[in-house]
Amino acid sequence: MRDFNKKLRVLLIDDNANHLRGIKELINLESCYEVVGTTTSANLGVNLIKKYHPDIVLLDINMPEKDGLQTIQTINKLNLSTKIIALSGYDDSDLIYRAMKLGAKGYVLKTMASVKLINAIEEVASGKIYLPTVLTTRFFEYFQTTAKEESKTSEGENLLNTLTIRENEVLELLTEGINYKSIAGKLIISETTVKTHVNNIFQKLQVNDRTNAVLYALSHGFKSSKTNVITTV
Amino acid sequence: MRDFNKKLRVLLIDDNANHLRGIKELINLESCYEVVGTTTSANLGVNLIKKYHPDIVLLDINMPEKDGLQTIQTINKLNLSTKIIALSGYDDSDLIYRAMKLGAKGYVLKTMASVKLINAIEEVASGKIYLPTVLTTRFFEYFQTTAKEESKTSEGENLLNTLTIRENEVLELLTEGINYKSIAGKLIISETTVKTHVNNIFQKLQVNDRTNAVLYALSHGFKSSKTNVITTV
DNA sequence: TCTTATCTAAACCTTTTGATTTAGAAAAAG
DNA sequence: CTTTTTCTAAATCAAAAGGTTTAGATAAGA
Numbered sequence: 001m002r003d004f005n006k007k008l009r010v011l012l013i014d015d016n017a018n019h020l021r022g023i024k025e026l027i028n029l030e031s032c033y034e035v036v037g038t039t040t041s042a043n044l045g046v047n048l049i050k051k052y053h054p055d056i057v058l059l060d061i062n063m064p065e066k067d068g069l070q071t072i073q074t075i076n077k078l079n080l081s082t083k084i085i086a087l088s089g090y091d092d093s094d095l096i097y098r099a100m101k102l103g104a105k106g107y108v109l110k111t112m113a114s115v116k117l118i119n120a121i122e123e124v125a126s127g128k129i130y131l132p133t134v135l136t137t138r139f140f141e142y143f144q145t146t147a148k149e150e151s152k153t154s155e156g157e158n159l160l161n162t163l164t165i166r167e168n169e170v171l172e173l174l175t176e177g178i179n180y181k182s183i184a185g186k187l188i189i190s191e192t193t194v195k196t197h198v199n200n201i202f203q204k205l206q207v208n209d210r211t212n213a214v215l216y217a218l219s220h221g222f223k224s225s226k227t228n229v230i231t232t233v
Numbered sequence: 234m235r236d237f238n239k240k241l242r243v244l245l246i247d248d249n250a251n252h253l254r255g256i257k258e259l260i261n262l263e264s265c266y267e268v269v270g271t272t273t274s275a276n277l278g279v280n281l282i283k284k285y286h287p288d289i290v291l292l293d294i295n296m297p298e299k300d301g302l303q304t305i306q307t308i309n310k311l312n313l314s315t316k317i318i319a320l321s322g323y324d325d326s327d328l329i330y331r332a333m334k335l336g337a338k339g340y341v342l343k344t345m346a347s348v349k350l351i352n353a354i355e356e357v358a359s360g361k362i363y364l365p366t367v368l369t370t371r372f373f374e375y376f377q378t379t380a381k382e383e384s385k386t387s388e389g390e391n392l393l394n395t396l397t398i399r400e401n402e403v404l405e406l407l408t409e410g411i412n413y414k415s416i417a418g419k420l421i422i423s424e425t426t427v428k429t430h431v432n433n434i435f436q437k438l439q440v441n442d443r444t445n446a447v448l449y450a451l452s453h454g455f456k457s458s459k460t461n462v463i464t465t466v
Numbered sequence: 467t468c469t470t471a472t473c474t475a476a477a478c479c480t481t482t483t484g485a486t487t488t489a490g491a492a493a494a495a496g
Numbered sequence: 497c498t499t500t501t502t503c504t505a506a507a508t509c510a511a512a513a514g515g516t517t518t519a520g521a522t523a524a525g526a
Contacts, residue, residue, distance in 0.1 A: 127370070129369050131369065133356075147334040167502095176448075196503085199485070202485095211444050215409075399473060
């Protein structure tokens with residue numbers, strides 16, 4: 001929970017100076033906030049964050065100089081407790097999705113009423129996530145469509161299940177982009193044996209080459225025994 | 234937008250008969266809803282959905298007989314416009330995450346005030362997503378931690394950005410597991426030209442074969458030009 | 467205008483892959 | 497105690513992929 005005795009320290013990053021001034025005034029109207037800095041440059045913003053360790057950063061993610069999404073990453077890599085609220089002019093599903101994925105704690109449209117912004121700051125500061133209902137819906141639309149393939153593949157008959165243990169080991173190395181010779185070396189078997197296994201894999205997965213075998217494996221939840229594969233979006 | 238002249242048809246699935254009765258009464262208090270069926274069995278519930286095509290299904294996802302998450306998938310596979318609201322006793326991040334990923338439009342805790350449930354039905358019926366603030370935060374906690382690994386790959390300089398437009402087109406076809414001849418056919422250029430492009434791609438991505446090129450592309454957020462970004466309104 | 471980047475293409479050659487057949491040994495299943 | 501599965505391996509052959517060099521056409525930029 002948030003300590004109301006201390007002022008919340010807020011940093012503003014927006015390439016539009018006018019907008020910057022507007023937001024600053026708006027926030028300063030509230031006695032419990034303190035704007036510790038404003039800047040039109042993402043790179044400068046990152047430096048200010050390093051220096052001042054603000055509680056909240058309001059970050060315009062539609063900036064020309066540096067990609068806003070990248071900036072989110074850069075800030076999060078600092079490993080501070082600073083929380084990021086993304087500011088954007090667009091309610092683009094993909095943009096919202098990516099911003100949130102990269103660790104933004106809130107997303108506010110510039111067109112939204114100023115009271116929403118204060119609301120967002122308050123919520124995020126107290127450890128919650130702030131997403132207006134419209135954007136939540138947008139987010140989930142995108143989330144569910146991109147996640148759909150994963151669920152589709154996890155059910156039904158998966159040809160991967162027909163593979164033997166050895167074939168699985170071979171396929172795992174195939175998915176790492178390793179050639180016959182190296183696979184033979186790693187499994188300590190002859191290259192021709194590897195070829196035999198690979199051919200059997202092809203038949204079972206109903207493909208004709210390694211690329212398609214790898215693609216099948218990755219898109220059908222093939223789990224390598226050591227590393228956890230991140231199934232893409 | 235929802236048509237207020239028609240009653241919203243709701244189906245209830247909960248293995249606890251008492252709870253089922255309670256919810257039914259609660260919903261029937263509201264004149265704009267109609268409970269078209271109640272059942273304690275997930276499998277039976279799916280059949281009822283096939284028969285009655287309800288607008289909303291309130292689905293308890295903590296059932297012994299059949300896994301609630303599986304039931305969500307089964308229902309969605311019917312491809313009806315039926316919207317699912319997950320009911321659960323637990324505010325478990327992973328559970329919420331998976332339920333939403335599988336296509337639930339809302340998630341309500343059984344411990345929540347009954348007015349929240351009505352609220353959820355109303356929101357979901359009108360095409361929105363309903364997640365109480367507490368659960369939204371839980372969801373994003375989980376979402377952001379599981380997505381973290383992915384973001385790692387998209388940071389730093391991405392060699393994919395060095396590719397020309399044509400090289401991107403070729404890479405896109407490579408990631409579909411297509412061979413030189415077919416790529417040449419699709420782009421209406423000669424096979425040797427394709428080879429030239431592919432070689433340039435290899436150099437730029439610092440790999441030696443197509444499999445590794447594809448793996449690089451997939452793990453570094455290569456976006457095929459076909460991928461549809463949902464841009465609404 | 468000169469230069470650079472991009473797209474196109476061929477020739478030549480080497481390496482890798484993939485397809486097919488055959489077959490022995492060991493282990494598991496019946 | 498057979499039969500089947502799995503893992504091993506070799507021999508061939510054909511096809512695809514990859515490496516390298518050279519080069520013309522065009523468009524974009526300095």
